[in-house]
Amino acid sequence: MIGSLYHPGDTPLHRIPAAAKLGFLFAAGLALFLTDSPAPLAAAAAAAALLLAATGAPARSLWRQLRAVALIIALVFAANLAFADAGTAFAVLCRLSALVMAAMTVTVTTRTSDMLEAVERGLSPLGRMGLANPAKVGLAVALTLRFVPEIFGHYREIRDAQAARGIAASPLAILVPLVVRNLKAAEDIAAAIDARGFGAPRDGASPKERHRP
Amino acid sequence: MTDIVLDNVSVKRGASIVLDSLTLALSERRVAVLGANGSGKTTFVKLLNGLVLPTAGRLMVAGLDVARDVHAVRRRVSFVFQNPDNQIVFPIVREDLAFGLRNRGMAKDEIADRTATVLARLGIAHLADRQVHGLSGGEKQLVALAAAMVTGPSLIVFDEPTTHLDLRNRNRIRAVIGEMAEDAVIVTHDLELARDCERAVVIADGRIGFDGCPAAAIDWYVGRCS
Numbered sequence: 071m072i073g074s075l076y077h078p079g080d081t082p083l084h085r086i087p088a089a090a091k092l093g094f095l096f097a098a099g100l101a102l103f104l105t106d107s108p109a110p111l112a113a114a115a116a117a118a119a120l121l122l123a124a125t126g127a128p129a130r131s132l133w134r135q136l137r138a139v140a141l142i143i144a145l146v147f148a149a150n151l152a153f154a155d156a157g158t159a160f161a162v163l164c165r166l167s168a169l170v171m172a173a174m175t176v177t178v179t180t181r182t183s184d185m186l187e188a189v190e191r192g193l194s195p196l197g198r199m200g201l202a203n204p205a206k207v208g209l210a211v212a213l214t215l216r217f218v219p220e221i222f223g224h225y226r227e228i229r230d231a232q233a234a235r236g237i238a239a240s241p242l243a244i245l246v247p248l249v250v251r252n253l254k255a256a257e258d259i260a261a262a263i264d265a266r267g268f269g270a271p272r273d274g275a276s277p278k279e280r281h282r283p
Numbered sequence: 284m285t286d287i288v289l290d291n292v293s294v295k296r297g298a299s300i301v302l303d304s305l306t307l308a309l310s311e312r313r314v315a316v317l318g319a320n321g322s323g324k325t326t327f328v329k330l331l332n333g334l335v336l337p338t339a340g341r342l343m344v345a346g347l348d349v350a351r352d353v354h355a356v357r358r359r360v361s362f363v364f365q366n367p368d369n370q371i372v373f374p375i376v377r378e379d380l381a382f383g384l385r386n387r388g389m390a391k392d393e394i395a396d397r398t399a400t401v402l403a404r405l406g407i408a409h410l411a412d413r414q415v416h417g418l419s420g421g422e423k424q425l426v427a428l429a430a431a432m433v434t435g436p437s438l439i440v441f442d443e444p445t446t447h448l449d450l451r452n453r454n455r456i457r458a459v460i461g462e463m464a465e466d467a468v469i470v471t472h473d474l475e476l477a478r479d480c481e482r483a484v485v486i487a488d489g490r491i492g493f494d495g496c497p498a499a500a501i502d503w504y505v506g507r508c509s
Contacts, residue, residue: 075374076374076375076414078375078412078414181375181378182373182374182375182378183373183375183378183381209372212372212373213372215374216371216372216373216374216415219374219416220368220416223416255368255369258364258366258369258370259369259370259372261329261334261364262362262364262369262370262372263372264333264334264357265332265334265357265361265362265364266361266372266382266383266386266430266434267354267357267358267383267386267387267434268382268386269386270354270357270358270386270387
């Protein structure tokens, strides 16, 4: 079973503040789309691979997280090879690989609570302007990180149950129960979040805010 | 002791009546709620911290009208769900306990103190930095309970807390519920756990089928099921 995306550790990457890592990821994401030249993109992919290796997370655990995305990247590479040219396909391969490995480096070395805090702080100017709700965006990020492994777990259970009944693997046969099960889980999770006081006025809030339903 | 008063409380979903004109006053420290699947018992307990609101009637918990003061009620009433996997929001135990306290705007130092205290109280301090996905079913249920306790409620509502557990973990959860200082309302199919309570309410087809001491309630319920 795929585990949590975060890998506890005390590497220099773990010690960098979450906001700095997210800022770097944002900038790297933009920079990777500023060039189509294979050489700098290959260098970026190599650098991202080195960063990921420096997280100290076991290679097996990293591969378990990477393999589904690797398949998609391989498909995109094959499509570019078929409909464009080898140079473009290689550039796309390097760009996506660099982006995915850089993002994994951030998730593997950053606690969800630190990420949540950084997102909330980063979005607070938008919150003051009424353009976004930083707490909700932060919670959405946290939930994504928490439940990606759960969804993989559900996939495995459904696949095992179907295999035990002699049902051959088919995307539709897996997708329908997977969506239904995750929607049901989402309903329970939403209730749990409500029950735990998310969105309630905080201690010290004004009486007006406290009485708002 | 957390007073719970239902006055003609009904819950409807579309055309169907889930709970029908319940009138009840509870003040015991341990109350079991029994009933068949689909009888309305989970809806009944979800009323207690405003996860479901009455469509008719009035529900007061600790002197607060749930429909009017839902946030205030949730500060006093915590909820432990049947499946801890759907309750635990953060991947690390310590982070998950902090979630409810962050929602109250508590300072980091105080969050750390309260989290450590509750984990120690439940004997799971060693799990503080563990990843949730690696815990056993019993450990997850204890973490879910710790997350419910950490906000300092006067009442904890449990929805089938022992359903997914083996005998050892079931006994552990029973012992914890028995010893905890907070009041508890427990939906359960576990008749031994119900026997530990001071009072039992059986919900049958959205109504109160039986209300009284656990031994008599269990007899009534078993008789109805056989």
